[in-house]
Amino acid sequence: MYEILIENIFKKIVLNNDEQQLLKTFFIPKKLRKKQCLLQEGDVSKYLAFVEKGILRSYTVDEKGGEHIAEFAFEGWWIGDQFSFLTGEPSTYNIDALEDCELLLLTKQAEEQMLEKIPKMERFFRLLLQNHLIATQGRLVSSLSNSAEEKYKQLVNACPTIPQRVPQHMLASFLGITPETLSRLRKQISQRK
Amino acid sequence: MYEILIENIFKKIVLNNDEQQLLKTFFIPKKLRKKQCLLQEGDVSKYLAFVEKGILRSYTVDEKGGEHIAEFAFEGWWIGDQFSFLTGEPSTYNIDALEDCELLLLTKQAEEQMLEKIPKMERFFRLLLQNHLIATQGRLVSSLSNSAEEKYKQLVNACPTIPQRVPQHMLASFLGITPETLSRLRKQISQRK
DNA sequence: ATTTTTTCTTGATATAGATCAAGAGAAATA
DNA sequence: TATTTCTCTTGATCTATATCAAGAAAAAAT
Known part of the structure; x- marks a missing residue:
């Protein structure tokens, strides 16, 4: 224990x-x-x-x-x-x-x-x-x-498992952005790849 | 000493x-x-x-x-x-x-x-x-x-002498806003009084 | 005292991100 | 399995703040 x-x-x-x-x-x-x-x-x-x-x-x-x-x-x-x-x-x-x-x-x-x-x-x-x-x-x-995107990338970089364990709208709150912005920003990142 | x-x-x-x-x-x-x-x-x-x-x-x-x-x-x-x-x-x-x-x-x-x-x-x-x-x-x-204005007010509240001792553009940098925004925001505050 | 540098202001315009609204999946609960 | 709740997405529009530009005022250096 x-x-x-x-x-x-x-x-x-x-x-x-x-x-x-x-x-x-x-x-x-x-x-x-x-x-x-x-x-x-x-x-x-x-x-x-x-x-x-x-x-x-x-x-x-x-x-x-x-x-x-x-x-x-x-x-x-x-x-x-x-x-x-x-x-x-x-x-x-x-x-x-x-x-x-x-x-x-x-x-x-x-x-x-x-x-x-x-x-x-x-x-x-x-x-x-x-x-x-x-x-x-x-x-x-x-x-x-940093911009919203940079902050998100840094977060995932520092803690790669976090998107699996924490709802996305809470990550947005943690980063100081809205859930909508985070959703759009993730879409952009994935489209660029 | x-x-x-x-x-x-x-x-x-x-x-x-x-x-x-x-x-x-x-x-x-x-x-x-x-x-x-x-x-x-x-x-x-x-x-x-x-x-x-x-x-x-x-x-x-x-x-x-x-x-x-x-x-x-x-x-x-x-x-x-x-x-x-x-x-x-x-x-x-x-x-x-x-x-x-x-x-x-x-x-x-x-x-x-x-x-x-x-x-x-x-x-x-x-x-x-x-x-x-x-x-x-x-x-x-x-x-x-908080908004830029709220952050500025909080800062001055917490440390009232700071505007006299630190150049305004550095306060802006500390707050994460541009010097122009801080200048305008101060003008607004003083006009409202 | 003059020049140079720093600091602050103001205007015009651009933009990242917010807000509002609605619907679609997922997941939890009954 | 049905149904409620949570979560995420997408579109349209709005707004706070940034950016670019220029000049004025103040302070520091010569």
Whole structure:
């Protein structure tokens, strides 16, 4: 059950056996069925979630009801509203499951205890945040400088399986374009080949 | 000279006097004159910089020569290419000074030594990255969901002094719009009042 | 003080992508 | 298997923003 988590952590730091066993005690396993939600706008984000299985998305809803996907989280990724989790302020994000999911949840309290008992985890989370920041900055620059087509190509390039696992209109939302535009743009790409 | 740095660090963690003195030894003071650069695209990012005075920008240049500003860094902020600094890969960013600057530079080696000697700094950088990530995610969502005018208003709201300190065409680049559009949009806003 | 460079504005026109509308497949649910 | 819901496509039209061009104002350099 915790294999993927341990594996994920071992990519950045090393834990001895005692630490590994201790680590497990801080997480709460949770299953989420497709369409169920982990966080609703207006609630405080109580958990950081590690994804063992499935896909989730975090998104905001604008005044006109339009959804804007901030992130997807696949197996081996983490998801949560960092801001709300950190500050205890209500979240502006929604997080829900695109497939049946298996998660490992970490509460604020559990996180604090974990960092106290296993100080090495401080480093793990630092490196995790660093990678997350690098990816987010890259996406931001891309969103400011590339055309819709370029952004789509980059996405598929970075994550070739994503079109099979995520509905197209959600990819459009993630890229900041309309489903119609993405549909037309895909047609053009395929016709050019 | 290190007052602003110490103050910045104390917002997140506490250091005793010995630690404070030791901390200073890891940084290299550096002055940068307006228009001089700290990092050029293609070079490896050797430093993370803490800004004591002045403003810097990091930006990418596209195939057509267009500049896209990823970030500004004011007094009390940190700047650098996290990716290149972390991996040793050549950077895709340029960083230069918009005003005469005073910086405190941290090399990779100094960072490692610092984390070894003052493990609390691991937590400091984690929290720093967390805040940075929150801000970047917010900007990303805003860039995907808001109009040019909304983005400009949000920027000025978040940082009211920025129009006085940064040329307008650079604000446009930061927002991902053209200088002409920003000029017209500002005119409209002022006419409506 | 003059020249050069940078920055900002304004107009005319073009265009990428949005919006509105409708229908066709697919997939989930009953 | 029927039926409801979700997903994708295609067409017609609209609009926010880009592009091109030129000049004015401001700042920096000589």
